[in-house]
Amino acid sequence: MDRLAGFRSDPERCCIPMGIPWLYAMVVVLALSACQGKSGGGSQSRQESTEEPSPAQMLQTKISRFSPTTITADVSRLSPADRQALDKIIEAARYMDLIYRRQVWSGNEALLEKLKSDASLEGQARLHYFRINVGPWSRLDKNEPFLDGVPSEKPPEANFYPADMTRQEFGEWLDGLSPQDRRRATGFFHAIRRDSGRKLVSVPYSQEYREFLEPAARLLREAAALTTNATLKQFLTSRAEAFLTDDYYASDVAWMELDAPIDVTIGPYETYEDELFSYKAAFEAFVTLRNDEESARLAGLSAHLQEIENNLPLDARFRNPKIGTIAPIRVVDVVFTSGEANRGVQTAAFNLPNDERIVKEKGTKRVMLKNVQQAKFEKTLVPIAGVVLDPSQRPDLSFEAFFMHILAHELVHGLGPHNISVGGRNTTVRQELKELYSAIEEAKADVTGLFALQHLIDSGVIDRKLERVMYVTFLASIFRSVRFGITEAHGRGVALQFNHFLDEGGVRPGAEAGTFQIDPDQIKSAVRKLAGEILTLQAEGSYSKADALLKRYAVIRPEMRQALDRLGQIPVDIEPIYPLAGAVGAAQTNPPVSRR
Numbered sequence: 001m002d003r004l005a006g007f008r009s010d011p012e013r014c015c016i017p018m019g020i021p022w023l024y025a026m027v028v029v030l031a032l033s034a035c036q037g038k039s040g041g042g043s044q045s046r047q048e049s050t051e052e053p054s055p056a057q058m059l060q061t062k063i064s065r066f067s068p069t070t071i072t073a074d075v076s077r078l079s080p081a082d083r084q085a086l087d088k089i090i091e092a093a094r095y096m097d098l099i100y101r102r103q104v105w106s107g108n109e110a111l112l113e114k115l116k117s118d119a120s121l122e123g124q125a126r127l128h129y130f131r132i133n134v135g136p137w138s139r140l141d142k143n144e145p146f147l148d149g150v151p152s153e154k155p156p157e158a159n160f161y162p163a164d165m166t167r168q169e170f171g172e173w174l175d176g177l178s179p180q181d182r183r184r185a186t187g188f189f190h191a192i193r194r195d196s197g198r199k200l201v202s203v204p205y206s207q208e209y210r211e212f213l214e215p216a217a218r219l220l221r222e223a224a225a226l227t228t229n230a231t232l233k234q235f236l237t238s239r240a241e242a243f244l245t246d247d248y249y250a251s252d253v254a255w256m257e258l259d260a261p262i263d264v265t266i267g268p269y270e271t272y273e274d275e276l277f278s279y280k281a282a283f284e285a286f287v288t289l290r291n292d293e294e295s296a297r298l299a300g301l302s303a304h305l306q307e308i309e310n311n312l313p314l315d316a317r318f319r320n321p322k323i324g325t326i327a328p329i330r331v332v333d334v335v336f337t338s339g340e341a342n343r344g345v346q347t348a349a350f351n352l353p354n355d356e357r358i359v360k361e362k363g364t365k366r367v368m369l370k371n372v373q374q375a376k377f378e379k380t381l382v383p384i385a386g387v388v389l390d391p392s393q394r395p396d397l398s399f400e401a402f403f404m405h406i407l408a409h410e411l412v413h414g415l416g417p418h419n420i421s422v423g424g425r426n427t428t429v430r431q432e433l434k435e436l437y438s439a440i441e442e443a444k445a446d447v448t449g450l451f452a453l454q455h456l457i458d459s460g461v462i463d464r465k466l467e468r469v470m471y472v473t474f475l476a477s478i479f480r481s482v483r484f485g486i487t488e489a490h491g492r493g494v495a496l497q498f499n500h501f502l503d504e505g506g507v508r509p510g511a512e513a514g515t516f517q518i519d520p521d522q523i524k525s526a527v528r529k530l531a532g533e534i535l536t537l538q539a540e541g542s543y544s545k546a547d548a549l550l551k552r553y554a555v556i557r558p559e560m561r562q563a564l565d566r567l568g569q570i571p572v573d574i575e576p577i578y579p580l581a582g583a584v585g586a587a588q589t590n591p592p593v594s595r596r
Contacts, residue, residue: 056122059146062138063129066575067379071371073289073333075580078261081226086287086335088223089236089264090581093285095216096266096339099209100283103273104135106159107150111136132344132575139344140572142487156275156435161192165200167276173200186431188268188281188354189246204246205268209283213243220266232260239267252353256328256365263288263332265367269352270340271430271438272489278430278437281354284339286332286347287581291370294331298368298407302327304461305363308452309415313532318417318539327363327414329407333371336581345484345573348373349406351413351445356428364414368407375574376480377402383570385476388563390510390517393472401466401473408449415452416444417539432541439554440546443493444534450474451531454524471518475507479563483572486554496553498560501526514563 053061075083101108115127129146133139135154136147143154155163161170170192174182181202184190190202206213217240224236235258238251248267255265265288268281305327309320341347349368353359377399385397417429430437453470456462478498484491501507506526510517537545556564 054122056125059122059125059129062141062146063125063132065140065572066132067571067573068577069375069379069574070577070579071334071375071574072579073335073371075289075335078289079228081228082232082262085223085226085232086262088219088226089262089266089287090336092216092219092223093264093266093287093336093338095212096283096285097342098212100339100343101134102209103159103280103282105155106163108135108159111147111150134343139488140483140485142485154275158273158275158280159191160274160280161276162194162200165192170200170277186277186279188271188279189248191280206244206246216266217241217243227260227262229260229262231258232262232264235264242267248353248355249357252355252358253362255353256358256362261290263290263330263367265350265352269350269354271354273340275435277434282340284341285337286334286341286350286367286369287336288332288334288367288369291331291333294368294370295329298329298331301407301411301456301461302329304456304459305411305415307459308412308455311455312416312448312535313451313528314416314535314539318536320415320418323363323415327365327411329366329368329411331368331370334369334576336578337576342576345488345490346372346376346576348376349410351410354430356418356430359414359418366407366410366414368403368410370403372574372576373403373406374399379571379574380480381473381476384479384567387566387570388479388515389472389476390515391512393475393510393517396469396472397476398469398473401470402477404453404462404466405446405449405470405474405477408453409445412448412452413441413445416448416535420539420541422541427541429538429541433538433543433546436543436546436550438489439492439496439550440534440538442489443496444531444538446474446493447497447527447534448531450527454527471506471520471523475516475518479560479567482556482560483564483567486556492550492554495555495560496550497530499553499555499557500530502557502559504529509559514566516563 075086078086101112112127112130115123115130118124118126126147129138130136133146136145136150137143137154138146145152145154157163157165174185177185184202184204185192189205191205191208193201193203193208195201220236220240220243224233224240227233227236231254235251235254238254239248242248242251251267258264264286266285268283270284271278271281273282274280306323309323312319337347347369349366351364351366353364358364381402382397385394389397419426419428420432421427422432429441433440450470453462453466457464457467478494481490481494482498486492486495498507501523504522504526505519506523507516508519509515533549537549
């Protein structure tokens with residue numbers, strides 16, 4: 001999953017537009033510039049220019065890496081009833097922000113209230129950057145704190161586990177549990193807490209976040225009552241039930257079968273925030289409208305997934321002879337996102353669900369956020385390519401290639417090893433690789449996605465003209481993604497690939513200093529070799545091999561650092577502005593909020 005119209009949600013503030021706080025940061029800079037302008041003569045101005053930047057200026061520099069971008073969609077095709085249902089769904093989605101903020105860190109809610117009370121220009125900048133990161137750690141800067149009075153390191157346990165719990169304590173506790181209790185403790189939907197006797201206990205999400213999930217469920221039911229689309233009604237109803245029971249199986253199946261103008265994803269999904277074990281799912285929401293024309297164009301690719309699986313560069317005994325039969329591809333335009341879906345770097349596409357039972361029985365659904373991808377391509381990738389690509393290959397930059405590789409990335413998330421056996425014990429790749437899983441899985445999806453596209457080109461399924469542009473476009477996109485930071489799964493994954501390709505000759509220095517180019521004679525074999533290595537260590541459930549691969553390759557070498565240093569004025573990503581959600585939010589009352 002690669003991490004846009006209107007307002008960043010915050011139910012506590014009646015939908016204060018996230019597009020507006022960046023104006024505060026601009027005011028900071030203008031005000032500071034005005035003060036300098038009043039200082040008078042040239043000698044003093046020259047002296048002031050050598051002074052260290054103020055805290056507000058340093059924050060503005062960080063904020064400016066996210067380009068404010070309006071993301072919207074055409075709602076004119078919706079029926080009046082579905083338009084009303086969309087409003088209800090957006091309101092339900094706002095609660096995902098409240099849950100996610102609590103999941104990131106136990107101190108987030110109190111800190112947010114403190115930041116809101118500071119009306120100064122610097123205070124507004126602090127609040128703005130807190131909202132971008134959903135916390136006091138800068139996700140683009142190795143999770144360094146940008147506020148005083150917070151832990152110097154972002155807690156790897158987030159707020160899923162007790163802050164004083166050790167890995168050893170958790171492991172010893174697991175050893176004493178029944179198989180059913182162990183599944184809960186290592187599963188997606190239970191937080192780990194301490195009871196009155198200081199012993200570890202599993203607390204279901206339905207209990208831990210009841211104050212938010214109950215009103216969210218009510219709103220989903222109200223939306224279900226409005227829509228006339230049977231599949232949307234079924235998903236909203238079953239997901240509302242899941243919020244209160246922690247049984248997401250039926251609603252995940254209903255989501256796979258969703259075939260409606262409104263395509264909504266809401267609930268606990270990804271485990272990136274759990275940097276301790278990658279077990280616990282964070283809440284998020286994507287409220288989108290289906291792009292029927294693009295979805296129809298790509299629908300046929302799902303029929304080739306088994307063929308790709310059968311040809312993966314992996315020992316045949318590790319391949320899945322029968323992947324899930326439901327594998328829809330949806331191209332959508334985003335209306336609103338919340339929770340983990342709207343923090344830091346924005347998601348361009350996703351492949352869900354993550355529940356290995358669903359993956360095995362039904363497959364996965366790939367959702368392409370086209371309006372977000374277009375924004376990312378124009379705001380970041382085009383200018384990056386003008387700096388890091390060899391001039392001879394810059395004309396090969398292609399949005400179609402960017403779009404198709406993101407699709408392939410999501411397609412192959414559902415392929416390869418998932419449920420595995422290690423030493424005669426049935427387990428999953430996620431549980432065996434623990435905190436390394438996300439980075440390895442993102443690297444697998446990238447490189448195996450390239451392999452899959454090449455296979456489809458060689459098979460005549462995709463026009464061969466894509467081959468000329470896809471590797472070059474991916475090379476430029478490596479520099480886009482690594483700027484997310486190598487403490488982030490996607491950033492680590494692309495650093496791994498770049499260094500591996502450089503060592504294998506698939507990527508080589510360009511004719512101009514500080515540029516790079518694809519070697520068309522070497523890149524295919526380099527892709528196949530790395531894909532095979534990653535898929536095999538996943539099939540073996542080898543934590544040690546994953547650790548060794550990341551330690552060797554998931555680093556910023558000098559040649560990459562020099563290129564990255566030249567990208568300083570180019571936005572790293574977009575900051576979404578959601579006008580449709582803002583119009584809805586302005587007419588609604590604030591949801592109730594309680595404190596812990």
